[in-house]
Amino acid sequence: MSLAERKRQLVRDELTEAALQLLAFQGFEETTIDQMAAAAGVSRRTFFRYFQSKEDVIIEFLSDLGRQLSDGLSARPAAEPPAVALQQTLRVFTDTFWEHPEKSRRLTKIMVGTPALLARYLERQVTWRATLTTGLAARMSTDPVPDLRPAVLVAVAFAAFDTALTRWAEDDAADLDTLLTACFAAAFPPAS
Amino acid sequence: MSLAERKRQLVRDELTEAALQLLAFQGFEETTIDQMAAAAGVSRRTFFRYFQSKEDVIIEFLSDLGRQLSDGLSARPAAEPPAVALQQTLRVFTDTFWEHPEKSRRLTKIMVGTPALLARYLERQVTWRATLTTGLAARMSTDPVPDLRPAVLVAVAFAAFDTALTRWAEDDAADLDTLLTACFAAAFPPAS
């Protein structure tokens, strides 16, 4: 990695860390971009050269998850039933979270507890759903336009995931993997 | 309704109608509040006395649906299985839409197609989910905190609903009720 790239990464990290520090004891709404930029020692204009919006500082950690998700689904064995394949695909989240457990939880709590951030997350989820739906339709060898099943299955999978994630953010003692398994079991009853 | 109230309603209607007119051939992002206010013949300041945000002009039509949803669920017979009760509860949407079919579809299309509006809708759905979860837990006579099933069932119901709604917005020939039934059938397989 070149010097310029490392410098860029440094500023980026400084910015996110400063943002998290401020958010921790002010809320998200109460923290201004000027404060985050000042705390990181850069100008407001520079902030927007690293992040597209105020929300992006927090949401960024799930930026390239879209590609990972579609890759994950196509990596699952073709014989696997949809519900299992989807559950395993959504493990990219738990895997990513596992790299920085305490930070992930902190971010998730903030995200779930802040309407503006939750909205951005859900907005992004819509695009993930679309890609996974086409992927699932392909492996089910059906056309997602007349056949609603792929879209519904993906939506149900995310419904289970969101429930697990929300609970995980609320309950510090909970384990995300356990919650995920429980939610998928409830969402996809044994018969399916 | 008093004169003052009717006047207020008049301004409100004028404002939403003006907004829809503008949105129809500009986008949502491209339309400013100044334009909407000017088109309705009021000041920008007055706009914010009727709507909390730019999004609210469009999203408003699902404002008191939260209460209707929880009322709807508690009105369902106790013996009814959760999946059926939830599907019937979500009919408040189709019922509401049925009052102004063409307008509802227009609004839904705009909503589904505009990230900012979709985000607001999903944000609101989160609160609906919470209230329906407590309601469903009560009728299942279980505690939603350790028992994840109520939350998951509600989430799955909305997953089915969203899929139906999205498809309905995309396909002009489709019937929302038919789509809803199909999505619920796919989300809650006969075994459950």
Place this chain on the structure above:
DNA sequence: TCACTAGTGGCACACAGTGTCAACTTCGTC
């Protein structure tokens, strides 16, 4: 006629986000 109230417009302000430009750093090339 005199308050009282609700609705309104106008003004100022804070903040998010974008375009532009001049200054500066980095890096490869001669």
Place this chain on the structure above:
DNA sequence: GACGAAGTTGACACTGTGTGCCACTAGTGA
């Protein structure tokens, strides 16, 4: 080491959202 291209930055200006405040007006009742 000098030089120019390319990338990074700060400063400024500007649009647009959303809010607080105050003065004005119209209707309402005493």
